[in-house]
Amino acid sequence: MQPEDTAEGQIQGGAGLHWRALEGLYASAPINQMFRSKLEIVGDGHARITFLVEPDCFHAAGAAHGTIYFKMLDDAAFYAANTHVTDRFLLTTSFNLHLSKPIKGGRIVCEGRWVSGRRRVLVAESWLIDEDGEECGRGTGTFMRSRIALSSLPGYSIPQA
Numbered sequence: 001m002q003p004e005d006t007a008e009g010q011i012q013g014g015a016g017l018h019w020r021a022l023e024g025l026y027a028s029a030p031i032n033q034m035f036r037s038k039l040e041i042v043g044d045g046h047a048r049i050t051f052l053v054e055p056d057c058f059h060a061a062g063a064a065h066g067t068i069y070f071k072m073l074d075d076a077a078f079y080a081a082n083t084h085v086t087d088r089f090l091l092t093t094s095f096n097l098h099l100s101k102p103i104k105g106g107r108i109v110c111e112g113r114w115v116s117g118r119r120r121v122l123v124a125e126s127w128l129i130d131e132d133g134e135e136c137g138r139g140t141g142t143f144m145r146s147r148i149a150l151s152s153l154p155g156y157s158i159p160q161a
Contacts, residue, residue, distance in 0.1 A: 028155025045114030047079035063102035073139035076112030077124035095141040
């Protein structure tokens with residue numbers, strides 16, 4: 001028997017298909033055509049976004065504008081939470097940011113982790129790490145199920161076996 005044939009393998013396999021579909025959803029969002037970023041669902045409740053911050057994202061003082069922090073932190077937390085919801089698109093209901101260091105450019109990694117909740121409201125956190133391995137910001141968000149079926153969204157596509 002191969003691992004995929006076990007009950008655990010079927011759950012993991014189904015989850016893996018959902019995770020790949022979430023990555024496709026991220027890539028298909030029109031807003032993400034404006035940013036040099038990539039989403040990777042690393043595991044259950046864990047998302048990672050790599051983001052290239054260049055001068056076109058800077059404010060007048062030469063560092064990344066706060067909207068860049070919010071975008072990365074919200075997306076990583078959102079997708080970490082959405083790994084637990086396979087039928088509905090989540091909506092951000094609140095998000096708290098703590099900006100601790102200016103981002104002067106380069107490759108930034110944003111990690112998101114689900115914290116709690118699985119039914120109506122989910123909580124997830126995220127943090128930004130710069131090329132020097134230093135934290136630049138952190139956030140915590142609450143997300144709720146919407147009425148929008150994931151399967152109705154063009155970018156969310158589960159590959160057929």
